[in-house]
Amino acid sequence: MTVPRAEAAANGVPEADARVLAEVGLPAELSVVFSLAAPGEPEAFTLVPVDTGDSVVKVLCLGGPTGNREMRYCLDLEDGYVILLTLGEQPGAEIVNTTLDDFVEFLYRFGLRFGHVGAVGDRQADEYTEQLRAYLEARDPQAFAEEDCWWSMVFDRLLGKEF
Incomplete structure (x- = not known):
């Protein structure tokens, strides 16, 4: 939109x-x-x-x-x-x-992740998710600055971690 x-x-x-x-x-x-x-x-x-x-x-x-x-x-x-x-x-x-540019990129990459992990096993999905997190964190470190910030919690949930 x-x-x-x-x-x-x-x-x-x-x-x-x-x-x-x-x-x-x-x-x-x-x-x-x-x-x-x-x-x-x-x-x-x-x-x-x-x-x-x-x-x-x-x-x-x-x-x-x-x-x-x-x-x-x-x-x-x-x-x-x-x-x-x-x-x-x-x-x-x-x-x-x-x-805003980073936010849009995060949403875009997050959406691509769903398409990718649907076609692979759990281990590969977790590896892809970890790589995605590393890419996004390098792009906008502030977005992952705290353990309880939004994007950290989203990725922890994707990886099955408690938060």
């Missing part, structure tokens, strides 16, 4: 990120980790004001984990980070990727 560049620019999306949204786009659905149609509010591609305590920052909602009402991926329009915003009684946010 793509967003017209003019619409992205009208929402204050920086030029490089507007290009990614207009020319590359986001998947409509990616098993478990991403959905443009996550239930509840806010909907994808809407601006969301977030009170940080020091100021109010505008972020662009990108979607959320599949079926999840409480979390949304958002693009921080000031810093360019993709964050995972936790909604509800105890709101919070964590950096998922340092750029």
Whole structure:
């Protein structure tokens, strides 16, 4: 799914990120980790004001984990980070990727992984998943900076590890 560049620019999306949204786009659905149609509010591609305590920052909602009402991926329009915003009684946010470009690459590679591991045994699937994690971690080390950060937990689950 793509967003017209003019619409992205009208929402204050920086030029490089507007290009990614207009020319590359986001998947409509990616098993478990991403959905443009996550239930509840806010909907994808809407601006969301977030009170940080020091100021109010505008972020662009990108979607959320599949079926999840409480979390949304958002693009921080000031810093360019993709964050995972936790909604509800105890709101919070964590950096998922340092750029929108990295986030889109992670989703793309994650989707390719499902196609690849469906045709191989468990050992080969784990090896492929470890190689994928190493590639993605080299690309965006911040995305794996903590054991309990989003992408670390996703890959731990893929590899059958407890978290």
